[in-house]
Amino acid sequence: MKRRSRRLIGFTLAAILLVLTACSNNKGNNAQSPVQSSEASGTASTPSSPTASETNGMNADGKYDPPITLTTVKPQEITVKFTDGDSMENNVWTRAYEEKYGIKVKTLWSVDPSQYAQKMNLTIVSGEIPDFFRATATQFKQLADADLLADLTDVYAKQATDSVKSLLTEEGNLALDSATIDGKLMGIPFTTPSREGAQALYVRTDWLKKLNLPEPKTMEDVYKISEAFTTQDPDNNGKQDTYGLAVDKDFILLTGFFNSFHAYPGSFASNLVNFFLKDSSGNLTSGTIQPEVKAALGKLQQLFKAKQIDPEFGAKDTTKVYEMISNGKIGMMYGPYYTPLFPLQGGKDKDPSMEWKAFPIFSVDSTPAKSQTVLGVDGYWVVKKGVEHPEAILKMLDFWNETFYKNTSDEIQRKFNSSEDGNQIWLLNNIAAYKAFKNVDESRRIIAALDSKDTSKLNAEEKGVYEKILKFQKGDQTNWGWAQIFSKGGTMSISDYYRQNDLYVTDEFTTAPLDSMVEKQPVLTKLHAETFTKIILGLAPVDEFDNFTKKWLELGGSEVLADVNKWYKTKK
Structure with a gap:
């Protein structure tokens, strides 16, 4: 699913459901x-x-x-x-x-x-x-x-x-x-x-209403909602078997959470193995070893100890987590713009009373949170x-x-x-390139058509989405996901908000992997995965992150950074 999800953001939304089965x-x-x-x-x-x-x-x-x-x-x-x-x-x-x-x-x-x-x-x-x-x-x-x-x-x-x-x-x-x-x-x-794929926070609003909770406006609100979703039996089955936040073993679903802490770690489960930022001296450094990451891990450890995260997350990939979400066991998740179609539509199909709403990621302080993105190539x-x-x-x-x-x-x-x-x-086609904000622009036209009832400026694809939204408005719940993406206030509106305010941090490394990356990455990736997981599980103290940083540099990270900066100087 990881490879296919990555490819989705280059395709038209009208093709998402078909492409996902590829x-x-x-x-x-x-x-x-x-x-x-x-x-x-x-x-x-x-x-x-x-x-x-x-x-x-x-x-x-x-x-x-x-x-x-x-x-x-x-x-x-x-x-x-x-x-x-x-x-x-x-x-x-x-x-x-x-x-x-x-x-x-x-x-x-x-x-x-x-x-x-x-x-x-x-x-x-x-x-x-x-x-x-x-x-x-x-x-x-x-x-x-x-x-x-x-x-x-x-x-x-x-x-x-x-x-x-x-x-x-x-x-x-x-x-x-x-x-x-x-x-x-x-x-x-x-x-x-790639920027359209920046994560938003999805919250079960039917649970909010059931527990008489307001919609989140800050990260403190997110924490309170997570606690309530865990402890106040939102599914009303008399058991404490629900979790506040979705977490997978590869942390794919935590990118937006880390970004709320101004942390931009690389991933150990995708092509985004490294994420390089400019430091105070103008050189490039790894986002994975920055102190902001430690703060995010510390909060995740607290959430885990409070049983707000599935205790078996370390053995579950995104597919397994999506199943839990569809089965009504998780109340919040971070995901890209197409999340309402997959996996949330599956949950809606099982339980029509299930409602989700997307919110921009919140910041832990007064500095606006920015989403990490890669070069859109x-x-x-x-x-x-x-x-x-x-x-x-x-x-x-x-x-x-x-x-x-x-x-x-x-x-x-x-x-x-x-x-x-x-x-x-x-x-x-034998050669193509995709617009950076194709779906955002499409959503603007669809919203205008929904307001005016004038579809003359829509192309065939846009008219198709427009018709799906009208069907949803008339009670067809199978088109709920389309409405959540393209209607006013939907996920494309959030992508548009990120775009208008330039709320992105982009990986500064924009060329093919260097030889040192290829050579050192396996051991660095293993160290990354093991340390982060142990800290969240409470098997290692949060301060273990400091030892991780030292080991990362000793086991090849220093060599990688030297080569990256050598490349960066020639680029400038």
């Missing part, structure tokens, strides 16, 4: 060239007044004549069904590329997404890489170090449309910076909306060195942006996005 950096050349952006449905914008060298082999409208052929590889999602003789090489997206641009795409292989990275590693080792493909951060660095990638600096500056540049820089230049090596743009970042689109037309991937990316995000035509949506039977056709 270097040294310098600033790149981001100079804007004169371009024209088309808002027409399903059409792509093209740079204006290209030079003769830039149109070699292309018509005036930017179409290659004769057509060119590019090879690629890609994951094949289980939510895509081929009909009418279509295939990975012959579908509405590939036909559109050829018709509009004269670009033929030949897929050399496709595999289940869970196997893609490994298959790509084998392909790289073979030396026979395709013309363009998506690489992980590690693969990207390896390919660049081996001088196997095309330099896209000038291509991007001259050929990328304003529309594409806006898509890739919605959160600033960090994504492009991460794809820049020695001053050269060596790939196009596969951007994802889930890999890089790269072009093999020597490919004659590397700019072709920018044309396809522009088509994606105009077709997927900008059109309001129901016909185009059904053709390129998703069909009425739920076929996720949009996953057949």
